[in-house]
Amino acid sequence: MRLFSIAKSFFQSLFRRRQVDAELDDELRSTIDLLADEKVNEGMLPEEARRAARIELGGVEQVKEKVRAVRAGAWLATLLQDVRFGLRMLRKNPGFTAVAVLTLALGIGTTASMFTIVDGVILKSLGYSHAERIVTIDTHWTDSHPTIHSVTGGDLEDIRDASGCFDTFSFYDGGEFGVQLAHSAEFVGIYEVDPEFFNVFQVPPLAGRAFVASDTGGVAVVSLGFALRNFGSASAALGQTAKIDTTAYQIVGVMPPSFQFPRQAQMWAAVSPVPQNKNRTSYNYHAIARLQSAKSLAVVNARLLSIANRLAAAFPDSNRDKTFTAVPLQQELGAPVRSTLLILLGAVGLVLLIACANVANLMLARSAGRRRELALRAVLGAGKTRLILQLLSEGMILALAAGLVGIALAMLGTRALLALGAKFLPAPLLGDIHFDWRVLAFAVAVTFLTSILFGIAPAYCATRVNLQDAIRQGGSHGTLGASRSRLRDSLVVSQIALALLLAVSATLLFRTMLALRSAALGYRTQGILVAYAHAPARTLLEALGAGRFFDSLFARLRETPGVISVAGAMGMPAGQYGSNGGFAIEGKQKWCGDGPGCDYRTYPHAIFALASPRYFATMSIPLTRGREFNDADLYDSPFVAIVSESLARQYFPNEDPIGHRIFCGFDATGKWMTVVGVVGDVRQDSPAAQPGPELYMPVRQHPYMGNELQVVVRTSGSPEALIPAVQQTIHEMDPDVAMKFTTMQDMVTDSISAQHFRAILAATFATLALLLALSGMYAVMSHVTAQRTAEFGLRSALGAQQANILRLVMGGATRLAIIGVIAGALLSLFAARLISSMLFGVQSLDAFTYALVIAIVLPVVVLAAALPAWRASRVDPMVALRHE
Amino acid sequence: MDAEQTNLLQGTLDLVILKALALEEMHGLGISRRIEQITKGTFQVKPGSLFPALHRMEEAGWLSSAWGESENNRRAKYYRLTKTGRRQLGAETKRWSRVSLAIKRALEAS
Structure with missing residues (x-):
């Protein structure tokens, strides 16, 4: 019963709104009639009685609004109405809408594309079944010696045989070598792996078979690319012979293109599970294993520690202070790029914040112009919540539009990032980096977050409107509310501060790259061709x-x-x-x-x-x-x-x-x-x-x-x-000699791909941030001057010179810019410390960098205020005063 | 009693509306007058509170409504208790007696 009546009411408020409203109208009208009758009976004149009845009922519209508000589904109807209204408002201001949507879309798009990379490299688990159980084993020392991401043959056998923690345990070793086919030779990634290798990953071959325990030499598995290039198809590759250093291998299987491990592998040759070099000082083998499901990483590492202690006692010359750790494969692969990616994600988050501040400021400026409209709505019975909801839903529409554009931008951005990071990002993870539902969910979440971030300030201000003042002042020409302008000023200041922070960090990273480019290497790079050649x-x-x-x-x-x-x-x-x-x-x-x-x-x-x-x-x-x-x-x-x-x-x-x-x-x-x-x-x-x-x-x-x-x-x-x-x-x-070519110049460039990636991205983000801060400053100053047109007209009518007014406006802008720059410089001190380990040839507290950035940012930001200031100073006093 | 105070006592408002309708069906104004009468003028329910409450209670299934003729031949919307509404009245009455007894005791305690 109850459910039914709620459903009915819900349905009615959505689809039969007009009838329901009409019925409510009838009910209220009949109540007025009844009241009037009562009063006539008490001896009032009919006219007078009706007037008194109306007064006693209170505002008909207010009562209706209150009744509507208690209905089920009322919120939805309200929302729809707000959305319709919001759309109408946005359509009426195409300039504002375009700027706001584009600004937000840039923020959302860059954030989502950076997230795509971070997700693929750090967050998303590798594409293997129970990938979290695949580990590699590092060797390190309890004294200061650096960690080695491999193990010795001797240690490897002890770890494999004594740990009892692994479902499968394998090792590999290799790199790029020559492989000889019947009529050609290729220089490709070749790895010697023990027969358990593919069992660790549990990836079945595309054609043929993986290795079995008896495969301890003479057979190999190749990548699909290798098979297609040399034999035309996967099945045609099976049974073919390939030679490495005069040893023949028969191809027994072809792996799918999704399997890319280790780096650039195109051929996996089976070797005996007994390591050829069993000494304990040559770190020739990369161990890779799958943990038993019941064993946690902590248990495994405790076990490895006890093995290490035993070996240290038995072989003090080679194993003193040496220990082993199992590291999840994903962590090991992502480790070299992790901090760079997280810092860049942080940077892009700041760009998004600046974009939000920008749109918040635009909306604030606009809502100031709409004070009379909002006040009127409040007088007509819209509650505070209702007004806030309306402004938030306008924000939500903006954010949604921006989200759509942003997602499109993110797809392009991801492609650009992948191109830029091709040499820097870990090759086995590249396949995992793409736009998918996770990125989509992230983009949607960011979109909603931004709509709240930039919608909250205008909505807050809307609730503080003093109705009588707002209506009396005649809309947009009134004096500026102090709290509102303070909020706007602080938004501009924080935009400048964040942009300066990004600019300082980007400049440090860029100078690092320049320093690396011009570093005295000790050898020439110009005019040198390098051919990697392998003679079997x-x-x-x-x-x-x-x-x-x-x-x-x-x-x-x-x-x-x-x-x-x-x-x-x-x-x-x-x-x-x-x-x-x-x-x-x-x-x-x-x-x-x-x-x-x-x-x-x-x-x-x-x-x-x-x-x-x-x-x-x-x-x-x-x-x-x-x-x-x-x-x-x-x-x-x-x-x-x-x-x-x-x-x-x-x-x-x-x-x-x-x-x-x-x-x-x-x-x-x-x-x-x-x-x-x-x-x-x-x-x-x-x-x-x-x-x-x-x-x-x-x-x-x-x-x-x-x-x-x-x-x-x-x-x-x-x-x-x-x-x-x-x-x-x-x-x-x-x-039979396999070869590949590069130039000394390219080798050097590739070797600083991380610094290159960081510098280019940081510079891009900083430029974006600076542009947003500029447009923020411009928007606020033009709005402020527009609102003070009357005041300026009055001033010039009273004898103020153009220069006085120019100085007045520019003075305000300069004050904001200086505060922003000082705050930004202080923030930069912390940011620079974060990236200090990534710098080369420049100190994190490099005075020149700070001076350079401030010398660029400060005048540029102040200049953004020049156009509005100039416009204000040229205002004709007659026009300005008539304006009022 | 002004609107703000009625708001504070929303449960009370529901209870008196249910009570007012216990004997016969009534239109909005009638309910308002009836409440004044049975509370001896302590509660004066303004339309701004009464109509939202009526619609809310109708939605909750305690009341049902229909258009009818008033004593002086005016069209008016009449509200009456449903079975659920009657049950609600019983439950509310019991709860209220318990609460008011407890408050009374509390205030009389030395």
Whole structure:
């Protein structure tokens, strides 16, 4: 019964509103009639009685409004009415609507696209079943040693066999190498994995099969892309043979394109679950495992700690202070970019806040102009809640429109971000970054949040309207309410402050990038083509042959027109490969490698690289003492080495390193090497790296490491133009050599992709913020001056000069700008500390940056007020006064 | 009693309206007069409170309404108690007696 009558009333107030209202009208009219009758009976004249009856009933409209308000569904009817009204108001002011929608859409769009990236990298779980149970195992030390994201073969076996915490446990190792097919060779990501590998991820192959326990060599699984490129289809790839370093692998399966692990993998070759290198000092293996469902991460890590303690006691030389931690795969993959992404999301949130403040200000300005309308509605019986709801629903309509445009912008923005971050974002996660319902939900939530954020201030002000004043003052020409203008001023001030904060941070990040671009790298980047080339070799004989091949390749390339010089290296700066480790100086340290008797960690440490003759000259790395490597430094000649100035300074203080002998565990063919030269320092990993000790060895004396080289070709022209010639030469000499090309310039750019990503985005957001703050200032000043037209007219009628009025308006704007800038500078101090670890070549408290930003922001913001001020000063006193 | 005070006593207003309608059906003004009469002028229910209350109670299913003729041949909307309304009156009356007795005791306690 009750439910039915509510439903009926709900239905009626929605669809039969007019009838219901008419009936209510009848009821009230009949009540007036009855009242009048009563009064006539008491002796009043009929006219008089009707008047008295009306007065006793009170306002008919108010009573009706109160009755409507108690009906079920009343809120919905009200809402619909408000929405209709809101739409009408917005249509009547297309300029305001367009500016507000666009401003908000920019804020929502940028926020949503940044969220898409953050969601894909940090929040969304990986696309594997129970992905949260997939972990990798890191090695770290209880003393200051840095964490290594891999484990040694020896430790790996102990962890696998003793932990009892894993459903499946696997390891992998690899990178980019050459693979030889029947008629071609490709340079692709190749990983050696143990047979359990695919079971960890539980991703079935697209065609063929994954590995089984008996697959311990000779079989491989390839990516769909690889299969399509080389064989035409997935099924055509099955049964085909591919060779890596002369070992043949039969392709037994093809993985779907969604499976992208590890980075850039296109071929997974099965190896024995028994690690080839079982020592406890070479961190060759990446362990990956699936936790048992009953085991929490804490339990697993406690177990790993006890294994580590046992190993530390059993093998103190290699395992003292060493421990292991299981880290969820997603966390491990996202770790390098996490802080950058979160900071950028914060920055974009600030842009959104500024956009909200902007729209709030626009609405405030407009609601000031609508005071008479609102007051009239209040007099006609609209309650405060009703007025607030009406303003909020206007805001909601704006936000919805902005949300739609913003979502479209976010789709474009995400694409732009992905293009910008292609080198920076973790490759295995790129597939997870796309616009989906999660982003949509986020955008919708942000939209509603913004509508409340910018709608609340105008609504609050609407409730404080003094009805009589509002109506008497005649709408928009009245004097400005003090509290309203203070609110608007503080919105402008906070916009300027936030924009300044973003501008300071962006400038710091941008200067970091400029500093990296102009950093003295220690080598040349112009005019250098780099060819990664892999000559297949496994045995010593084959490897020595590869060495001879490269030497004759260098000779052929030197004859190519346009080539100035050619050399080869393994472990170039900013390149993909590198090696480092401990070494011993004859007479200073005893060398026992990883055997017992020496503490591995007490050796001096250096970066290892191989170089061919003429490498230093080609790269313009200065030779400061001794000689370069030459064609006589071969496998059967006395072993030699060249050290960097840092190494010489650090480990040979006050003596000449030349003639001293050094031993290192770089490869199996280790011998004592005589130092023959000293070369300048280079920044190895990227321009952001500090130059450090580096040990160079001749390519030909380390054949096992020398069959994959970076061929360095220096030219007077554009390096890219040489690619076809070099490619053809290599192919003619040996079609089995796989290669890929890049330039030194690109390698350097790629190595600072993080700084690039940060700088470009921060600069974009800061520019956006500044533009919004500018338009905020402009909007407020034009509104203020418009409202004071009469006052200005009066002033100039009373003899004020144009300059006086200009000064009056500009003075107000300057005051706001200065307060905003001071607040922003203070906030920037905190923001800059947040990003201090991302800076290079500039301090977080860099005075020049602050001065520069303030010197740009302050005048620009003040100038935004100039146009309205100028307009105000030119007002004709007669027009202005008549205006009233 | 002014509107603000009636608002404070919304439960009371419902109770007196139910009570006023207990004997016979009545139109809005009649209910208002009846309440004045049975409370000996303590409650004067203004239309601004009466009509919203009537519509709310009708929606709750306690009252039903129909158009009819008044004593002096005027068309008027008449309200009457439904079965639910009568039950509500009983329940409210009991609750109110309990509350007023308790308050009385509380005030008389030394």
